[in-house]
Amino acid sequence: MKKLSEYTPEELDVFEYENKIKFNAFVDAGLNINMARGKPAREQLDLSEAFLNSVTHHTGTFSNSGEDCRNYGLLCGIEECRRLFGEILDVDYNNVIACGNxxxxxxxxxISQCMTHGAGGHAPWAKQTGAKFIAVVPGYDRHFAIAEHFGLEMIDVEMTRNGPDMDKVEELIKDPLVKGMFCVPKYSNPDGVTYSDEVVTRLAKMTPAAPDFRVIWDNAYVLHDFYDDHAKLKNIMKEAAKYGHEDYFVEFASTSKITFPGSGVAAIAASNRNINEISARLSLQIISYDKLNQLRHCHVFKNLEDVQNHMKLHAAILRPKFLAVEEVLDRELTDLGIADWTHPKGGYFISLNVNVGSAKYVGELCKQAGLTITKVGATFPYGKDPTDSNIRLAPTCPSVEELKIATKVICTAAKLAAARALRHEMAEG
Ligand SMILES: Cc1ncc(COP(=O)(O)O)c(C=O)c1O
Structure with missing residues (x-):
């Protein structure tokens, strides 16, 4: 098949006409499909039924160390939960705080603590006029929203197939006002990239001009593999420690997409100094987190292997969904040369790049056809994709059948958008 850019004006007319008919049929079908957010599907939540009553008066409410989890106490969480996250993140459990959901x-x-009280004993970021943050793009809209909320100016650094463009990162950190960056190092949101060993090492070796530089190492998809032969992420904490740089990294994870997004357990892992600083501040906000929920998790997950086995059940649900979307994209769009997309091996998203200047229009067409996709532009700081081309697809929630239809809608919209752009180009000569 020819590339769309090689079509004659007459061929383009036919192409547009046929796709308009297809599109109108989707509109007439009155679809209502939502591929906007990375929410687990109901079948995934059902996998965790055992957590609902894994703490009862039969099991008791005491942790291994004899703490009554119904009561106040243990700000940093019950030991078995800290150990579980320690295993998941491959760090010493003493460097883990098990928190809320x-x-x-x-x-x-x-970030709020750093803004008002600084990091590592340095001046509050808010008092360092012009504090900035590196935004790896495309990235997670909620990270960008936090930086924007606190007035941290964001500087884009492009995601490559191996992680952030490290040449650019290394250049930017020469500025002492660049205070940090958000990283989703495994199955990044939305590109599904796992940082290569080389990128992790370069990050670990960084010597930022800002002594209070902090990398928010958001390991949200640490165990979210679709295949046994999965991506392997080098351990940032161990790597950074080799260079005495462990204070630059604060790691976060949760069981939101392992058990329940509304009722999981989240954790922080960090260096001794950072754990001391963070826990001292947490002690002002909370006496202790929901230890009963931590206990619920530890009754079902005794160790890392239990969690990995559970994640295989998730993978069995998610794999066919991702493959269904990719199969339609591959079939409908490959030859036309009007888009490219990712084939992730884990995580929650597929990242689709349509023709420059077309993504918003694709989003509008999807909306007209009853398909909700992530707000176009959301994968960039301030909601502004400079090339208007990236679209994040979240295939987890709809059924395989719905996903096939939804992806056909997206492909038809992408074709119409590309044809429109080409027609403008032709008109301009
Ligand atoms: C990269 C990333 N980090 C964090 C979260 C939210 O995590 P939590 O439910 O633990 O707040 C998400 C949810 O989609 C995410 O994609």
């Missing part, structure tokens, strides 16, 4: 709130709070 959301890692995002921990990241927000950490």
């Amino acid at each position: 959301s890692s995002l709130v921990l990241m927000y709070d950490y």
